Amino acid sequence: MENKQKMIVPKQDDNYTHNIHRDNERKLDRRGFMKTMAGAVGVFAVASLPWGTLAARELLGLAPKQEDNLLKIADIAQIGIGEAVNFTYPSKHDPALLVRIGKDEYRAYQNSCPHLKCPVFWNKEQQELLCPCHHGKFSVITGDPIAGPPKRALPEIKLKIEGGAIYATGVKPYEI
Numbered sequence: 001m002e003n004k005q006k007m008i009v010p011k012q013d014d015n016y017t018h019n020i021h022r023d024n025e026r027k028l029d030r031r032g033f034m035k036t037m038a039g040a041v042g043v044f045a046v047a048s049l050p051w052g053t054l055a056a057r058e059l060l061g062l063a064p065k066q067e068d069n070l071l072k073i074a075d076i077a078q079i080g081i082g083e084a085v086n087f088t089y090p091s092k093h094d095p096a097l098l099v100r101i102g103k104d105e106y107r108a109y110q111n112s113c114p115h116l117k118c119p120v121f122w123n124k125e126q127q128e129l130l131c132p133c134h135h136g137k138f139s140v141i142t143g144d145p146i147a148g149p150p151k152r153a154l155p156e157i158k159l160k161i162e163g164g165a166i167y168a169t170g171v172k173p174y175e176i
Ligand code: FES
Pocket: 113, 114, 115, 116, 117, 118, 131, 132, 133, 134, 135, 136, 148, 149, 150
């Protein structure tokens, strides 16, 4: 009997549990949950704001169109027939290649190999687009793979000639 009395903590000395009524404890749980949810919704809203803005610009037609994304690649006089020029398009992180395949005929492709992203080169002697990593080859006329492991074509860049210079105007979408 004496032992049992010793184990009971007098209420005035215990401010941590006995001052919360069971019903209040439930309210606190619900309130805590709601606060957590409100916080999560707030964080999600702030985090998705940049993407929402981009999507809205795209939907409202305010985003820059690819045709507006004009880049001068070179003066035509600087490129001999059968020669190539390296450039980057549409961003500085997208390497690309322009090949003059005839007097008035040009092709340009983004030159990251679709296989494992090695840079594709213009082999002037063989007149072919070559990926040296696994001997992938691409048609300079279409950008389609013609040898090696690549299965997809090089993305083609649209071109425009004006005032003796050649410009990139956009990247052609993949045809499915
Ligand atoms: S990375 Fe080009 S063929 Fe493999």
